[in-house]
Amino acid sequence: DADVTQTPRNRITKTGKRIMLECSQTKGHDRMYWYRQDPGLGLRLIYYSFDVKDINKGEISDGYSVSRQAQAKFSLSLESAIPNQTALYFCATSGTGDNEKLFFGSGTQLSVL
Amino acid sequence: AQSVTQLGSHVSVSEGALVLLRCNYSSSVPPYLFWYVQYPNQGLQLLLKYTTGATLVKGINGFEAEFKKSETSFHLTKPSAHMSDAAEYFCAVSDLPPQGGSEKLVFGKGTKLTVNP
Numbered sequence: 278d279a280d281v282t283q284t285p286r287n288r289i290t291k292t293g294k295r296i297m298l299e300c301s302q303t304k305g306h307d308r309m310y311w312y313r314q315d316p317g318l319g320l321r322l323i324y325y326s327f328d329v330k331d332i333n334k335g336e337i338s339d340g341y342s343v344s345r346q347a348q349a350k351f352s353l354s355l356e357s358a359i360p361n362q363t364a365l366y367f368c369a370t371s372g373t374g375d376n377e378k379l380f381f382g383s384g385t386q387l388s389v390l
Numbered sequence: 391a392q393s394v395t396q397l398g399s400h401v402s403v404s405e406g407a408l409v410l411l412r413c414n415y416s417s418s419v420p421p422y423l424f425w426y427v428q429y430p431n432q433g434l435q436l437l438l439k440y441t442t443g444a445t446l447v448k449g450i451n452g453f454e455a456e457f458k459k460s461e462t463s464f465h466l467t468k469p470s471a472h473m474s475d476a477a478e479y480f481c482a483v484s485d486l487p488p489q490g491g492s493e494k495l496v497f498g499k500g501t502k503l504t505v506n507p
Contacts, residue, residue, distance in 0.1 A: 281433070308492065317399060319480060319497040320434070335493070367433055371492045379426075379492050381433025 280304045283368050283382035291390050296355045298385050300368030308371045309351040310379070311335075311343060313364040320367065326351055358389040392417045392483045394498035402504040409453075409468040411501050413481035416462065423464040424482040424495070425455055434480060440464065451475070476505045 281302045290296050300309065311323040322335030324343040332345055340362060344352045355362055368382045397412035415421055422441050426434040438449025445457040451474075455466045464481060481498040 310493065317499055319499040321497075322493065322495075325493045333493070369433070369492075377492060378436045378439070379434070379495070381435065383431065383433050 281368055281370055281380055281382035283366075283385050285385060286383065287386045287388075289388045289390065290358055292359055294358050294389075296358050296387065298353045298366055298368075298387070300351045300353070300382060301349050302351075302368075302370045302380075303349065304370050304372070304380060305348075306370040306372045306380070307348060308373070309345070310369040310371070311341075311351070311353045312367045312369065313337070314367060314384070315364050323353065323366075355387075355389075358387075360389045363387060363389045392421065392485055392494075392496045394481050394483050394496055396479075396481050396498035396501050398501055399499065400502050400504065402506060403471045404506050405473055406470050409466070409471045409475065409503065411466040411479050411481075411503065413455075413464045413466065413498060414462050415464060415481070415483045417483055417485055419485045422484045422486070423455075423457060424484075425449065425453070425464075425466050426480045426482060426497075428478045428480065428500075430477070437466070437479070471503075471505045473505050473507065476503055478502045 284299045310325045312320045326332045326345045342354045366385045369379045393416045395414045424439045425437040428434045438447045440447045440457045448454045453468045478500045480500050482495045484494045486494045
């Protein structure tokens, strides 16, 4: 089983709909992240969380919200989806210490029509 | 603020040829530098990182990168390309050490590597 699991893998929705993307991890990490990837733009950070009570905005948080339900679960919501939120979304986790690195899920491709 | 420029959004090489993916960074403090790889339909995974010490860094799958401060570069190389190296490669920079600074990572726009038989 994957260490970082994202659901759904693909989602098509309409403008104005509320959408939730879910992420769960079995790595036991405290730190979790949501990124979006757009062709030719690389990855940009949306939100990150250092523990259940510590949530922070990233570079492009407008139009998004998050919920950290437990150490292992971190959800991303689009309250009212718009077409320019069409992108590939990644959840990631990281530990701490000298070997800290990001572990990514396989991504959720979201299309907003 | 840090930034990363990856020269060439697409690079094509023949199997067995040298792979060279270019990355230049901008940082007002000593940088921490990373290369991540994304295989088709997968998330990113760390190839290698430079923190301090030796400027030539070896990573997984035969890749290596050299930190050159004078050139503000961190180019990724592999002596002999394999078909399985076909992927997208991302250079990233941070001004915080890896132990506790992943939220400060700034990614480049990526370079897609194609390996021809």
